Amino acid sequence: MKYQLFSDEYFMNEALKQATKAFYEKEIPIGAVVVINNIIIAKAHNLTERLSDTTAHAEMLAITSASEYLGAKYLDNATIFVTIEPCIMCVGALYWSKISKIVYGATDNKRGFHKIETVLNKKSNSLIHKKTDVKSGILEQECALLMKNFFLEKRKKWVNKKTN
Secondary structure, eight states: OOOOTTSHHHHHHHHHHHHHHHHHTTSOOOEEEEEETTEEEEEEEOOHHHHTOTTOOHHHHHHHHHHHHHTSSOOTTOEEEEEEOOBHHHHHHHHHHTOSEEEEEEOOTTTBHHHHHHHTTOOTTTTSOTTOEEEEOTTHHHHHHHHHHHHHHHHHHHHHHHHO
């Protein structure tokens, strides 16, 4: 599939490449890229298993990498493209980074920040910095399918272990 250069779909496809790396490394397949002025300044995918670190989410690693690249803690001119809706930990980090825009592919109905907002009876995007825009649904099916396939594989292995 060909995407227009510098479109949301183009950058989400780059995040999907990161998620695919995670998939093959047996990590939950979430990928992220941080972009400023149509230039990718950071790429990351989940590394919670490899690092034995529950905070090693794609978004957290991408924020750290982008901040290091810029030599600044704020990402106020940046957009993060992430394959799955950020969890509350990651959206908190994105809040503090003052990122300009969050673009995600598929929603996470169990752990995504919108679910938490609903539970807390907060207005939409209240966990997001007031200057941060949010866009969702970019390559949603592709992002969701990678996650679905990952967990199907995990379940198959779990069932095989129990039956053997």
